[in-house]
Amino acid sequence: MSAIAVERPRERYVEGVKRGTGRVALFVVVLGSLWGLWEGYRSLWIHQGWTWPFVVDNTTMPHIHDIFAALGRPSQTGGPLLGTLLWHAALFTAKEAAVGFALGAVVGFALGVLPAHSKLAQRGLLPYVVASQTVPILAIAPIVVIYLGSLQVTAWVSVAVIAAYLTFFPVTISTLRGLTSADRRALELMRSYATGPWQVLWKLRVPSALPYIFTALKVSATASVVGAIIGEAPSSIQNGLGGEIVVFNQYYTLDPTKLWATNVVAALLGIIFFLVVVVAEKLVVRRAPEHVA
Amino acid sequence: MSVVDVSGVSKTFTGGTNALQGIELTIEPGEFVSLIGPSGCGKSTLLRIMGDLIEPSSGDVVVNGKTARRARIDRDYGIVFQDPVLYDWRTVAKNIALPLELAGWDRRRRAARIRDMLNLVELNGFADHHPWQLSGGMQQRVSIARALSFDPALLLMDEPFGALDEMTRERLNNQLLEIWARSGSTVVFVTHSIAEAVFLSTRVVIMSPRPGRISSVIPNDLPQPRTAATREEPRFFELVTQVRDALHLGADVDRQPEAAEARL
Ligand SMILES: Nc1ncnc2c1ncn2[C@@H]1O[C@H](COP(=O)(O)OP(=O)(O)OP(=O)(O)O)[C@@H](O)[C@H]1O
Ligand SMILES: [Mg+2]
Numbered sequence: 001m002s003a004i005a006v007e008r009p010r011e012r013y014v015e016g017v018k019r020g021t022g023r024v025a026l027f028v029v030v031l032g033s034l035w036g037l038w039e040g041y042r043s044l045w046i047h048q049g050w051t052w053p054f055v056v057d058n059t060t061m062p063h064i065h066d067i068f069a070a071l072g073r074p075s076q077t078g079g080p081l082l083g084t085l086l087w088h089a090a091l092f093t094a095k096e097a098a099v100g101f102a103l104g105a106v107v108g109f110a111l112g113v114l115p116a117h118s119k120l121a122q123r124g125l126l127p128y129v130v131a132s133q134t135v136p137i138l139a140i141a142p143i144v145v146i147y148l149g150s151l152q153v154t155a156w157v158s159v160a161v162i163a164a165y166l167t168f169f170p171v172t173i174s175t176l177r178g179l180t181s182a183d184r185r186a187l188e189l190m191r192s193y194a195t196g197p198w199q200v201l202w203k204l205r206v207p208s209a210l211p212y213i214f215t216a217l218k219v220s221a222t223a224s225v226v227g228a229i230i231g232e233a234p235s236s237i238q239n240g241l242g243g244e245i246v247v248f249n250q251y252y253t254l255d256p257t258k259l260w261a262t263n264v265v266a267a268l269l270g271i272i273f274f275l276v277v278v279v280a281e282k283l284v285v286r287r288a289p290e291h292v293a
Numbered sequence: 294m295s296v297v298d299v300s301g302v303s304k305t306f307t308g309g310t311n312a313l314q315g316i317e318l319t320i321e322p323g324e325f326v327s328l329i330g331p332s333g334c335g336k337s338t339l340l341r342i343m344g345d346l347i348e349p350s351s352g353d354v355v356v357n358g359k360t361a362r363r364a365r366i367d368r369d370y371g372i373v374f375q376d377p378v379l380y381d382w383r384t385v386a387k388n389i390a391l392p393l394e395l396a397g398w399d400r401r402r403r404a405a406r407i408r409d410m411l412n413l414v415e416l417n418g419f420a421d422h423h424p425w426q427l428s429g430g431m432q433q434r435v436s437i438a439r440a441l442s443f444d445p446a447l448l449l450m451d452e453p454f455g456a457l458d459e460m461t462r463e464r465l466n467n468q469l470l471e472i473w474a475r476s477g478s479t480v481v482f483v484t485h486s487i488a489e490a491v492f493l494s495t496r497v498v499i500m501s502p503r504p505g506r507i508s509s510v511i512p513n514d515l516p517q518p519r520t521a522a523t524r525e526e527p528r529f530f531e532l533v534t535q536v537r538d539a540l541h542l543g544a545d546v547d548r549q550p551e552a553a554e555a556r557l
Contacts (some may be wrong), residue, residue: 185378188346193395194366203391207382286382286423 035064062257067264070257080260086244086265093228093240094269096156100163101224101273105217108168112175113206117197133169137227140165141234155235162231165218174216178209216280221273229266241266294358295319296479297343297445302352304338312338314504316352322446325480327490327497335505336483337451343481344372344449351354356527357446369395370447371406373439375455377432379424379439384419389438396443410438411473413420430461434468441472448473448480455485463521466492470519474557488538491532492519499539 038061045056054060071083111129115122120199137145141162148158182205190200242263248259297320304313311336320326328336343354345361356364357401364370371392379388389410390403398406411417414434424432433453440448454462466489473480484490490497494513501508515528523529 183378185374185376186380187374189374189378191346192344192365192370192372193392196393199395203395204380207380210382247431287425 069262096159097224097228099160103166104167108171111172159231163224163227166227170216174212178212182208222270225270298355311504327494330500334500334502371445373450373453397482439462
């Protein structure tokens with residue numbers, strides 16, 4: 001039997017553990033270095049009294065341990081811990097972002113598939129898809145909020161729609177590109193089986209497009225979190241991360257660590273969204289190892 | 294009724310390449326016809342016209358008494374390309390089952406057929422592997438299994454073993470002949486190898502280039518079934534020589550106008 005075809009599970013397991021340990025180690029090293037850079041920069045600038053590009057003190061660059069310590073202190077006198085508050089805010093924003101992401105991914109995919117199927121749709125639709133992205137979200141968000149609000153839709157759904165608005169575009173463009181990436185001979189094979197366009201789409205074009213689509217989904221995953229946070233402001237939603245950012249912004253000079261802590265939580269949320277897509281890609285896209293980007 | 298009837302077929306590509314000119318070829322049921330000729334003489338083009346993957350500029354192709362287009366829609370032929378053209382995201386079993394899925398076979402029938410096909414091309418135990426986990430020869434066998442899976446009456450093969458080493462190629466040749474004898478299908482086989490053409494076919498069609506045309510047809514009377522011993526027979530070498538001479542004749546005819554130009 002051919003040797004290349006046989007891969008022992010035991011070896012694969014050991015290999016996987018090794019690779020996993022390596023990744024964790026790298027992660028720790030990078031995290032430690034970033035910490036060191038921040039604190040090093042801070043102490044050097046403060047010690048030397050340098051004022052360029054900005055004055056460094058506890059307000060502009062609080063200690064990292066202070067930022068994390070803030071999570072364990074009450075957010076306001078008599079209030080819940082900041083950590084608890086941000087946990088609930090993150091869950092709320094995550095819900096908006098997840099729904100927005102799903103909506104954006106589906107709409108983005110549909111807008112990518114339609115033009116691939118008809119030249120007319122491609123000419124007619126694409127300019128508007130592109131134009132939609134040049135209209136700033138700041139202009140769109142209030143319109144979405146007012147319009148959906150008048151339809152008695154819950155406020156967070158408007159935020160999800162705003163997140164979707166930031167999500168769908170990369171998916172559309174990558175779907176369009178991915179659908180045309182199918183191998184020419186693979187298409188000929190389909191022709192030889194007298195396959196209808198619908199089946200060619202699902203059995204060949206979409207699977208060929210998946211690596212492209214997942215690349216876009218990774219971009220979109222983080223964009224949906226940003227979209228949800230930004231969208232909370234015009235919808236005057238208080239219980240998400242966007243709401244907290246607005247509040248802590250106002251008290252920044254009093255206590256900068258709260259805003260920084262909120263930023264850290266928002267970043268973590270983005271990373272989690274990203275990782276979920278990475279895991280989904282691993283499960284869905286079966287490709288030759290060297291094809292995996 | 295003949296399986297393939299090509300009459301007066303010419304093909305000029307956009308851009309002006311006259312790939313084929315006045316092709317006449319009739320193939321009877323159960324024949325194994327090899328197309329051989331120098332690179333660029335239109336072998337693939339002729340095969341693709343027979344399979345209705347492209348259309349001729351003029352002339353007619355009748356397959357099983359129908360137009361080539363009708364035959365394609367009726368799934369009368371299986372095709373094997375020079376590269377396996379397997380779908381990476383499908384396992385070996387699912388690759389073989391692709392045409393069956395498209396033809397609407399139910400799961401149970403598909404599973405049974407996949408088993409038969411894996412047996413046929415000696416890939417038992419690789420059903421759940423992905424194409425990239427197989428060697429080139431194994432991949433090509435999967436693509437043959439896929440082409441045979443739905444019992445096509447006509448098998449079109451375009452240099453299926455071109456990329457393989459001599460030993461693997463000879464083994465797959467033997468396998469292919471067994472499959473052909475058992476299935477009773479008709480095969481059109483494009484190759485660059487004279488020995489392969491002589492070993493496999495019941496008829497060798499020799500083509501010459503610019504414009505692509507059939508320069509001669511050599512019936513092959515080597516007895517069936519053919520085995521490793523066939524390659525040692527004097528008649529085998531005679532036929533190899535005959536095909537080689539015919540190829541050179543075609544090539545010389547082709548070279549004359551160029552030589553004339555060079556003299557000017
Ligand atoms: N799609 C195409 N567009 C334009 N010209 C083409 C196309 N396909 C083939 N040709 C031309 O037609 C001629 C015959 O090509 P074909 O692929 O049939 O040759 P072949 O005999 O199969 O050669 P090889 O043995 O190298 O595969 C060549 O000159 C080639 O350049
Ligand atoms: Mg060719």
